[in-house]
Structure formats: structure tokens, C-alpha cells
Amino acid sequence: MPHVRRADHCFMLKFEEAEAACRAYEDLGLRVFFAPMLNDDAVLYENYVPVALDAEERNAQGQGGGLGPEGRWRTTSGPSNEAKCQANLALWEECAEKLHDPANGVNIVVGPVSLFSCSEQLLRGATDIRRKYKLNGHIHVLESRAQRLEAARRFKAHDGSAVRFLDSTGFLHVPSTTTSLAHCCWLEEAEMQLIAQRGAAIVHNPATRETGKATFAGTSSRRSLWPLGLMVLCPQMVRT
Numbered sequence: 001m002p003h004v005r006r007a008d009h010c011f012m013l014k015f016e017e018a019e020a021a022c023r024a025y026e027d028l029g030l031r032v033f034f035a036p037m038l039n040d041d042a043v044l045y046e047n048y049v050p051v052a053l054d055a056e057e058r059n060a061q062g063q064g065g066g067l068g069p070e071g072r073w074r075t076t077s078g079p080s081n082e083a084k085c086q087a088n089l090a091l092w093e094e095c096a097e098k099l100h101d102p103a104n105g106v107n108i109v110v111g112p113v114s115l116f117s118c119s120e121q122l123l124r125g126a127t128d129i130r131r132k133y134k135l136n137g138h139i140h141v142l143e144s145r146a147q148r149l150e151a152a153r154r155f156k157a158h159d160g161s162a163v164r165f166l167d168s169t170g171f172l173h174v175p176s177t178t179t180s181l182a183h184c185c186w187l188e189e190a191e192m193q194l195i196a197q198r199g200a201a202i203v204h205n206p207a208t209r210e211t212g213k214a215t216f217a218g219t220s221s222r223r224s225l226w227p228l229g230l231m232v233l234c235p236q237m238v239r240t
Contacts, residue, residue: 006025006030006031006032006033007032007033007034007035007109007138007180008021008025008032008033008034008035009035009037009109009111009113009138009140009182010034010035010036010037010111011037011113012036012037012038014091015091015094015095015098018034018036018091018095018099019098019099021034022034022099022106025105025106026104026105026106030105031105031106031107032105032106032107033107033109033136033138034095034099034106034107034108034109035108035109035110035111035137035138036091036092036095036108036110036111037111037112037113038088038091038092038111038112038113038118038122039088039112039113039114039117039118039122040080040081040082040084040085040088040117040118040119040121040122041078041080041081041084041117042078042079042080042081042084043078045113045117046067046078046117047077047078047116047117048113048114048116048117049067050116050146050147050149050150050153051073051074051075051076051077051150051153052066052073052074053149053153055073055074055075056073056075058073059072059073059075077116077154080118080119080121080122082121085119085121085122085125088122089122089125089126089129092108092110092126092129093129093133095108096108096110096129096132096133096135097133100133100135107136108133108135109135109136109137109138110126110129110130110135110136110137110138111137111138111139112126112137112139112171113139113140114139114140114141114147115139115140115141115151115162115165115166116147116150116154118139120169123166123169123171124169124170124171126171127169127170127171127174130171130174130177131170131174131175134176134177135174135177136177136178136179136180137171137174137177137178137179137180138179138180138181138182138203139166139171139179139181139182140181140182140183141162141163141166141181141182141183141184141187142162142163142183142184142185142186142187143182143183143184143185143186143205144185144186145186147162147186148162148186151165161188161190161191162191163187163191163194163195164191164194167194167198172194172195172198172200173198173199173200178199178200178201179198179199179200179201180200180201180202180203181195181200181201181202181203182203182205183203183204183205184202184203184204185204
């Protein structure tokens with residue numbers, strides 16, 4: 001029985017890649033919590049990059065450098081892909097059925113990449129799979145100020161809160177499982193309290209995937225999280 005533990009939020013496209021990774025962990029004698037990192041953006045990771053709040057003004061001034069056609073700045077979020085959504089849900093379920101083997105050290109975790117590159121349909125489907133197989137969940141949340149601003153733009157129906165939106169999908173709390181949230185550098189206090197109420201854990205990693213660098217700016221630090229009774233994990237053994 002392996003005793004060294006490792007968590008891995010791992011990008012992949014097909015089951016064979018997940019199978020090979022899990023077998024490698026077994027061969028190394030590592031106990032792994034393995035989260036296939038999936039999204040359903042029609043254009044891969046397009047929505048991981050926030051929409052500029054002044055996009056229309058930039059386009060009117062002829063400023064290039066955007067991700068839209070001919071370098072124009074996007075004024076709305078990109079669409080999701082229904083076929084990709086269903087394929088990813090099927091992939092998580094196949095991993096759960098064929099690879100989830102806690103007794104031998106392999107724990108499959110359902111791991112949408114982020115709130116911005118996953119449709120509500122994908123997040124709700126991910127929640128259903130977690131409930132069915134009693135699987136833990138992992139997702140990136142508010143790792144940069146740009147994502148904080150994007151949440152205010154995109155989740156107006158949830159008071160501009162990424163965490164409230166995630167809670168509305170059911171993903172934040174699935175009974176008999178643990179939900180871990182990577183980064184969480186730009187939480188508001190009400191969001192911290194909601195995470196604590198739902199019993200979720202924070203993997204407080206100040207390094208953002210957008211820049212690849214650590215940034216210790218933000219509205220939430222470890223010292224601000226601990227007094228609220230939040231479970232705060234160190235990232236040294238957690239690849240996010």
C-alpha cells in the first residue's frame with residue numbers, strides 16, 4: 001500500500017492518457033488523487049483569458065492585440081461546445097469506472113479547469129458524476145485580479161461572485177466528498193465564509209497560470225483565511 005500522497009490536476013484529451021498517468025503513479029508507489037483537467041470552450045482555453053472591460057473602446061480606437069478576428073478585442077465570452085461537454089463528462093465517468101481504486105492508491109477526482117472555461121452544463125454534469133461515484137472535486141478559482149473583474153462581469157446573476165456561481169451548480173459541496181479550490185487569491189470575505197460553510201478546502205497557491213509567476217497581491221491571504229475556520233492546504237505536494 002503506497003503511503004506518499006500526490007495530487008495532480010492534469011490536462012488530457014483521452015482516457016488512455018489518464019490510464020497511463022495513473023499506472024505510472026502506481027509503479028512509483030505513490031498514492032494519487034488524480035484529477036483529469038477538462039473544459040468545454042469551443043476554442044481551447046479562450047475563456048481562461050478574461051474579456052477586457054474596455055474592449056469596445058479599444059476596438060473603436062483601432063487598438064490591436066486582442067484575441068478576436070484581426071486582433072480585435074472580444075466584447076463577450078466565447079461559446080462552449082456541446083459535443084465537447086458531453087465527451088468530457090463521458091471521460092470523467094470512464095475514469096471513475098475503470099481507474100478509481102482507492103484501496104490500491106488511485107483516487108479519481110473530477111477536475112474542471114476553471115469557472116471561466118467550463119460551461120454551467122459541464123459543471124452541473126461534473127457534480128452529478130461526483131454524487132454518483134462519491135468523488136472529490138478540484139477546480140481553479142480567482143487566481144488573478146483579472147479573473148476577479150471577469151467574475152463581476154460574467155456572474156451578475158450571482159452578485160458578481162464566482163464562488164456563489166460555483167455553489168449554484170452544486171459543485172462546491174457534494175456530501176461525503178471534499179471539494180478543493182486552487183489559488184483563491186482574490187476572494188471577498190463573503191466568499192470565504194461561503195466556502196467555510198460548505199466545508200470546501202483551499203489550495204492557496206499565489207502563482208497564477210496567466211503569468212506563471214507568484215503574485216502575493218490579492219484580497220485573500222492565508223492569514224485572512226485561517227480565522228474563518230477554512231481548511232487551507234499548502235501547494236508543495238499539490239500540482240495545480
